[in-house]
Amino acid sequence: MSTSEPEASRLSDDLRTPDSLLHSSPGGDITAEDMVMAAGRDVTPANLEWARRKLETEGPSAIEKLLP
Numbered sequence: 001m002s003t004s005e006p007e008a009s010r011l012s013d014d015l016r017t018p019d020s021l022l023h024s025s026p027g028g029d030i031t032a033e034d035m036v037m038a039a040g041r042d043v044t045p046a047n048l049e050w051a052r053r054k055l056e057t058e059g060p061s062a063i064e065k066l067l068p
Contacts, residue, residue, distance in 0.1 A: 030060040038066040 035051035036043050054062050 030055065030063050035063055035066070038063050 032048045032051035032055060033043055035054060036047045039047075039051075041047045041050075058065075
């Protein structure tokens with residue numbers, strides 16, 4: 001039996017993971033050290049200051065931009 005639609009295109013939206021479950025939503029407070037490490041940088045005074053400024057301007061959701 002031949003079909004013109006691939007199997008994946010027939011899946012309903014009910015089987016897809018909701019976008020809200022695909023993000024990391026931190027459970028606690030985000031620290032400057034968390035930000036530095038998520039950015040893949042060394043924990044140095046300069047990088048900690050960068051992270052503090054980023055957290056002040058963007059809030060805890062700033063880490064979402066760094067994580068996949």
